[in-house]
Amino acid sequence: MAECEAKSEVTGSVWKIVTEVGQKVDAGDTIMIIESMKMEIPVIAEEGGTIKAFLVKEETPVTEGQVVAVLES
Amino acid sequence: MARSFNKVIVANRGAVAARVLRALSEMGIRSVAVYSDADRHAPWLEWSSEAHHIGPAPARESYLNQDTLLAVLKQTGADGIHPGYGFLAENAAFAKRVTDTGAVFIGPSPRWIEDMGHKTRARELAKEYGLPVGAGTDVLPAEHAAIVAAARKIGFPLIVKPAGGGGGIGMLIARDEAQLLAAVDKAASLAQRSFANGDVYLERLVEQPRHVELQIVADNFGNCTHLFERDCSVQRRHQKVIEEAPGPNISRASIGAISADIASKLGSAGYNNIGTVEMLMDADGAFSFLEMNTRLQVEHGVTEEVTGIDIVKTQVRLAADEKLADVLPTTPKIEGHAIEARVYAEDPRRFFPSPGKLDVFRPPAAAGVRIETGYREGLEVTPHYDPLLAKVIVKRATRDKAIDDLIEALGAFEVRGVKSNIPALVTILGSDAFRAGAVHTGLIGELIK
Numbered sequence: 001m002a003e004c005e006a007k008s009e010v011t012g013s014v015w016k017i018v019t020e021v022g023q024k025v026d027a028g029d030t031i032m033i034i035e036s037m038k039m040e041i042p043v044i045a046e047e048g049g050t051i052k053a054f055l056v057k058e059e060t061p062v063t064e065g066q067v068v069a070v071l072e073s
Numbered sequence: 074m075a076r077s078f079n080k081v082i083v084a085n086r087g088a089v090a091a092r093v094l095r096a097l098s099e100m101g102i103r104s105v106a107v108y109s110d111a112d113r114h115a116p117w118l119e120w121s122s123e124a125h126h127i128g129p130a131p132a133r134e135s136y137l138n139q140d141t142l143l144a145v146l147k148q149t150g151a152d153g154i155h156p157g158y159g160f161l162a163e164n165a166a167f168a169k170r171v172t173d174t175g176a177v178f179i180g181p182s183p184r185w186i187e188d189m190g191h192k193t194r195a196r197e198l199a200k201e202y203g204l205p206v207g208a209g210t211d212v213l214p215a216e217h218a219a220i221v222a223a224a225r226k227i228g229f230p231l232i233v234k235p236a237g238g239g240g241g242i243g244m245l246i247a248r249d250e251a252q253l254l255a256a257v258d259k260a261a262s263l264a265q266r267s268f269a270n271g272d273v274y275l276e277r278l279v280e281q282p283r284h285v286e287l288q289i290v291a292d293n294f295g296n297c298t299h300l301f302e303r304d305c306s307v308q309r310r311h312q313k314v315i316e317e318a319p320g321p322n323i324s325r326a327s328i329g330a331i332s333a334d335i336a337s338k339l340g341s342a343g344y345n346n347i348g349t350v351e352m353l354m355d356a357d358g359a360f361s362f363l364e365m366n367t368r369l370q371v372e373h374g375v376t377e378e379v380t381g382i383d384i385v386k387t388q389v390r391l392a393a394d395e396k397l398a399d400v401l402p403t404t405p406k407i408e409g410h411a412i413e414a415r416v417y418a419e420d421p422r423r424f425f426p427s428p429g430k431l432d433v434f435r436p437p438a439a440a441g442v443r444i445e446t447g448y449r450e451g452l453e454v455t456p457h458y459d460p461l462l463a464k465v466i467v468k469r470a471t472r473d474k475a476i477d478d479l480i481e482a483l484g485a486f487e488v489r490g491v492k493s494n495i496p497a498l499v500t501i502l503g504s505d506a507f508r509a510g511a512v513h514t515g516l517i518g519e520l521i522k
Contacts, residue, residue, distance in 0.1 A: 036425075039426055
């Protein structure tokens, strides 16, 4: 099983986590949504897999490039 | 009998607060600015008659805090509140609370704000008023068979949209039946988790649409007219970047007829104050209703430039029970062409926000270039608010000349300390497609990769 990381592309805070640990996602699906400057920027699954862990909670501040979730594919 | 305002609160920040405060000052109306911790040193505070601190930087603890704003209303003895755009501008409950105190909410009546705030209800109303509405459904039922039947009725491709959402979240395209149920499930789940409302509906997808909107102006007595259209097709992340008036490559006869018709229908329905009817225009030039914004629009400036009408002052006078015929004594006309570019603090290629300190912030000072901003050099652009640094508006006799001069103005705009989208704006304005007026909502995606 390969692991892959999902990163926030922007500095802001976690607005909503829209998936659950154990959930299967397809490439292109939204895992969570980061809010910055009144914009909602989705964290997108680069490839399909199962969500293994979240490294942040809702309202956690995040920085650009920070790993926010780990997926297993 | 028209009234006149004694003192008006501007319940907003940034460029729109600056714009409204300027209008109030020119009208001789005393003004109250409000500010959060983050905006203590904002330049627009100096343009108000008095300024009140309303809380910490996060908007829900300051600019969205209704109780605090109502306390300021009471404390200052103001008799009106201008909500600007964003924050509480389309919050019917807030408008009602303001009205209940006896003060005037400078905008349409709360029932209009409420009706137009819910997307499928707004579509129903638009249909009822005889506005052109594209094929779409009501909120979808849960049964798969019923969803498929509803989709077949309007045809593919279609788009699944959250009924209570915004910002493009949970909007998914289904090109055929095989994609439909998965798209509906995903959109509903996203909408539920994002907006605590999993209601979604379907609309026929218009490919490469243009976004054309109509400026509505109405008094409190059933009189309604329009100030022509704006084209706002150039967008990224469902947010407008470049707007212009009039819209290029639109038949004047066709847009004139539909505009007059919509204004007359909204007048009969009792719409009041100002508003904007947003429409999609397809490749054949047919219009369909998208939504109605019951407030001042960010891009109102381009309409002001080509009509010579100050929309903010108009809005204030109409809210004071003045008659449309007194506020606009002559038939509005378009002269020249105006284009606005929104300068955002964001990466110019991927359009991600870029907060930081404005080490250098020097808008162009050339004659005939209008700048609307709430910032000045040395201020911090915080992650708490939207990334708009400034609007740069140019009006010239022709569209070509307006494009040339706007490109020149943007080239002279110095911003350092945060990333800005200026390079992207120049690329778009300088493109053959934009020059030809071949704009559509996917244009930025084609030009900037």
